[in-house]
Amino acid sequence: MSIDNTSYQPLGQTTSGYLWLLLVLLLMSIAGGYCAYNMEHQGHHITGMTNQVVWGLPHVFAVSLILTASGALNGATLASVFGLQIYKPYARLSVALAITLLVGGLLVLVLDLGRPDRLAIAMTTYNFRSIFSWNIFLYTGFIFLGVVYLSTMLDRKINRYTSRVGALVFLWRIVLTTGTGCIFGFLVGRSALDAAIMAPLFIALSVVMGTAILALVMMLVARWQRGILPAAVVNALATLLFWCLLTLLYFSVVHHLSNLYVAEHQADERFVLGGPFAVLFWFGHIVLGVVVPLLLLQRLRGLSQPAANKNTGLLLAASGAALLGGMVMVYVIVIGSQTVPQTLFPGKIVTASSFGDAGFAAYTPSLWEWGVGMGGVCFSLLLFAMVLKLLPLCSEAASAAVE
Amino acid sequence: MQKNNSSSPQTDKSLLARRRFLRNLGLLGATAVSSFTLLEVKAREQKANTTGAVTAEKRWGLLIDTSKCSSGCDACVRGCNEEHGIENEGNDATRAQWIRKIDLKDKLTGSESSVPVMCQHCDSAPCVDVCPTGASFKRADGIVLVNKHTCIGCRYCMMACPYKARSFIHETLTNQKPAAPRGKGTVESCTLCVHRVDRSEDLQPACAVACTDEAHSAILFGDLNDPQSKLATKMKEIGASQVRADLQLNTGVRYHGL
Numbered sequence: 001m002s003i004d005n006t007s008y009q010p011l012g013q014t015t016s017g018y019l020w021l022l023l024v025l026l027l028m029s030i031a032g033g034y035c036a037y038n039m040e041h042q043g044h045h046i047t048g049m050t051n052q053v054v055w056g057l058p059h060v061f062a063v064s065l066i067l068t069a070s071g072a073l074n075g076a077t078l079a080s081v082f083g084l085q086i087y088k089p090y091a092r093l094s095v096a097l098a099i100t101l102l103v104g105g106l107l108v109l110v111l112d113l114g115r116p117d118r119l120a121i122a123m124t125t126y127n128f129r130s131i132f133s134w135n136i137f138l139y140t141g142f143i144f145l146g147v148v149y150l151s152t153m154l155d156r157k158i159n160r161y162t163s164r165v166g167a168l169v170f171l172w173r174i175v176l177t178t179g180t181g182c183i184f185g186f187l188v189g190r191s192a193l194d195a196a197i198m199a200p201l202f203i204a205l206s207v208v209m210g211t212a213i214l215a216l217v218m219m220l221v222a223r224w225q226r227g228i229l230p231a232a233v234v235n236a237l238a239t240l241l242f243w244c245l246l247t248l249l250y251f252s253v254v255h256h257l258s259n260l261y262v263a264e265h266q267a268d269e270r271f272v273l274g275g276p277f278a279v280l281f282w283f284g285h286i287v288l289g290v291v292v293p294l295l296l297l298q299r300l301r302g303l304s305q306p307a308a309n310k311n312t313g314l315l316l317a318a319s320g321a322a323l324l325g326g327m328v329m330v331y332v333i334v335i336g337s338q339t340v341p342q343t344l345f346p347g348k349i350v351t352a353s354s355f356g357d358a359g360f361a362a363y364t365p366s367l368w369e370w371g372v373g374m375g376g377v378c379f380s381l382l383l384f385a386m387v388l389k390l391l392p393l394c395s396e397a398a399s400a401a402v403e
Numbered sequence: 404m405q406k407n408n409s410s411s412p413q414t415d416k417s418l419l420a421r422r423r424f425l426r427n428l429g430l431l432g433a434t435a436v437s438s439f440t441l442l443e444v445k446a447r448e449q450k451a452n453t454t455g456a457v458t459a460e461k462r463w464g465l466l467i468d469t470s471k472c473s474s475g476c477d478a479c480v481r482g483c484n485e486e487h488g489i490e491n492e493g494n495d496a497t498r499a500q501w502i503r504k505i506d507l508k509d510k511l512t513g514s515e516s517s518v519p520v521m522c523q524h525c526d527s528a529p530c531v532d533v534c535p536t537g538a539s540f541k542r543a544d545g546i547v548l549v550n551k552h553t554c555i556g557c558r559y560c561m562m563a564c565p566y567k568a569r570s571f572i573h574e575t576l577t578n579q580k581p582a583a584p585r586g587k588g589t590v591e592s593c594t595l596c597v598h599r600v601d602r603s604e605d606l607q608p609a610c611a612v613a614c615t616d617e618a619h620s621a622i623l624f625g626d627l628n629d630p631q632s633k634l635a636t637k638m639k640e641i642g643a644s645q646v647r648a649d650l651q652l653n654t655g656v657r658y659h660g661l
Binding site: 040042043044045049050051052054055113114115116118119121122125126127129130131132133136183187188189190193338342343344345346347348349350351352353354355356357361 | 561
């Protein structure tokens, strides 16, 4: 067995860019906290949510953060479970990022509750038929196992357990993402959310969003280390993200084609493909989230290594697009599915109702919701930036000198 | 090395006596607590037997005869709102609606009907399944309720309800009625007027009373489990179906003429 001589240290010199980022993230987190306080104090009537669109933008952020957290573990998994040494210098970053993103996601989820002050009840009173209850264990378990995983990497005395703990965390994150997908997969009253394919679809979305944010963070850390990502790493990330995107596209196509095939789901499917959410679906999810990054990555993969070295910009753009497109996809799934009228009386037309049974529901997210969602993202990144400074997560091998 | 034992036999005796005293005190306490608990359980059992506690012998439900329900009438909605202190006005999308009237037209025949829709008190209630804290629960007699003390306002039950029968309270409420402890940030729905039913089986839910007062008598309340009940005999006579019967939720609210 070869001895690992890679040295790690906390983020070195404090650049002004790092300090500015910290300040912005802190202010945004505080603003998010204020928005959450207002929502809790005044009630959800100040949001765009209603009794028809009951889960709004905070849920989109929370679900996106949770999926991204699970996917951000890709770097560590590939290094310690699949033995790809190229990702080893980034394994610690990957685990720390996964944990902090999940903390942010859970924070948003809790702050959007009608009674966030009753968190203790949610943590102590369980209904084990509820997928939500399972997820409480899956999420807290992920954070616990993530900390153990990171500890095995940080402490050389327990280094030998890294691959075994890594394998356990890998399985755990698959189950976790399945659990998150199942929340939106077994709602019998909403035909758009009554599809078991949601679980694998969410796993595919998770690896796309996670790889994308990991690539962005790796590039940022390399920059803070006054270097750039090595060309081989850029190419490896490009290939990984490319195949993750194709997997996502595959599951998305199967999902929508199967909906078109089943008569019961055709009306809802036509709404997604051609209704008010069509622009978001086609231009947000398909074009921005899949086609554009695929084209950018294909171009990057075709370049020779020295050229790729200078073209991290392509990876940056592809990752950013994939991340945004992923969030749009979550928006279409979570919000779009709630705006479709629920079919209570098949074969009949609703001519009058005081509760919007006849038509599509409207939803416009309020500034408070944007605040809570963005606050959660910023809090995650703030935690990550601080952990980066406190723990030896950065490897010298993680960046190459600028030519 | 010799051990330095400074305690005298007198001290040992007093220590032993203290231990014995504490042990006896503990035993006495445990006996008292367990006896009290046993007495309490016994008393509760006796009380339950004498007051007719909730059992699965009965299954409360409603029969709605749509042929008697008229399009312009919302007496059941008003009756429900008055009984539970629910506002009649405000934003339709955010205010609580335990019952709503829906007017329907058949796509093929063009025939029109009007139906009140409320919590269907499902036997296999999706809202009960998904609730993470168990705040959404079904009583032994089939009434589906929300425990307002443990509801965290996650709204998963609203996502799961096929009938859109649940309301989330978006604003601060004042002057709530004692029988309907409603509050901001929690979810609520039709309770089948459980406070009336528990007081006396002859007390009908407010919607049924209001409908009868309006001389429509389209809503009939009763025990689905008792074949001799007025509800069961009427259902047998005129026939009844469930809303979204395909979901196989075995609803407690049945409709005639859908």
